Amino acid sequence: MTGPMTRSTIVVVTWRGKGHVSACLDAVAAQTRPHRLLVVDNASDDGTEEILAAHPARPEVLRLPTNTGYAGALAAVDRHAAVGTEFTAWLNDDAEPAPDWLAALEDALDQDEQAAAAGSRMAGLDGAVLSIGVGLTADGHGVDLVDEAAGPRPVFGFCGGAVLLRTEALRHAGGVPARFFCYYEDTDTAWRLRLANHTIVSVPTARVTHRHGASTQPGSRLFHLWNERNRLAMLIRCAPGGVAVREVARFAAITALLPLRRLARRPERRPGTPWNFRVRLRLRVLGELAGSLPQLLRERKAVTDLAEIPRSAVWRVARSLNSPG
Structure with a gap:
């Protein structure tokens, strides 16, 4: 119409x-x-x-x-x-x-x-x-x-x-x-x-x-792969630098520690382990992120060039406005 x-x-x-x-x-x-x-x-x-x-x-x-x-x-x-x-x-x-x-x-x-x-x-x-x-x-x-x-x-x-x-x-x-x-x-x-x-x-x-999930499969391997990768990419593009570095480092550290935790040992053989806590998926996320890092940094600069207020100010809004955690 x-x-x-x-x-x-x-x-x-x-x-x-x-x-x-x-x-x-x-x-x-x-x-x-x-x-x-x-x-x-x-x-x-x-x-x-x-x-x-x-x-x-x-x-x-x-x-x-x-x-x-x-x-x-x-x-x-x-x-x-x-x-x-x-x-x-x-x-x-x-x-x-x-x-x-x-x-x-x-x-x-x-x-x-x-x-x-x-x-x-x-x-x-x-x-x-x-x-x-x-x-x-x-x-x-x-x-x-x-x-x-x-x-x-x-x-x-x-x-x-x-x-x-x-x-x-x-x-x-x-x-x-x-x-x-x-x-x-x-x-x-x-x-x-x-x-x-x-x-x-x-x-x-x-x-x-x-009709939630009619076109995708929430909880699937690809769902978690895209979620984890894109969250970190978004932070690199948009968040204050300290926040982006902290969260990428946290993701890498958790990935490194997972094999040492008894409950997460051999996660691919434990059907109850969520995909986002399986080491192979997390390593793929880190690999894709590393491969795209030069492009992400260029995109971060482009976002900075278009911004009218500081990233830190938007992060404060994010943390105070409707934030559940």
């Missing part, structure tokens, strides 16, 4: 979404505000392409030649200059927004000119709240916040599965880190928006139902 007052482009990223993308597009089509709908298809090979072509919403489709992950797909949108609207919404293909979702987010950004992003209230199929925003722990882990409020509230970051951003603010902050593939691209983006002196709000009236 578009019109003369179309202010937002809703970007839906899909990969093998045959079983759920139609429900997402149905919900987008029911929005009460005019919008442009763009679907980025990460080279789906399960019939998703045919579903998109036949859907009555008639979305624009940007089909990528390979699966670039959630982060890569969002970055591709900007590379193709596909968004020309004031706002850009990110939406998972397994999410179903309420009809007034877009209206609530647009209104929230209209009411707070300093806010560059407005996050949603995401709930599971059982109604349990999954996220109203993202906080940071003392060691730089992003965590979903679930304590609800009556109205819009400040949060450090947003869940990238359903968020509305100011398009120019996003571009000025450097866009989306495509190399992350998936996980932490949203927290990294929020951090850079804050370094650019923007704020972020959570909008509890912007309700989304999320």
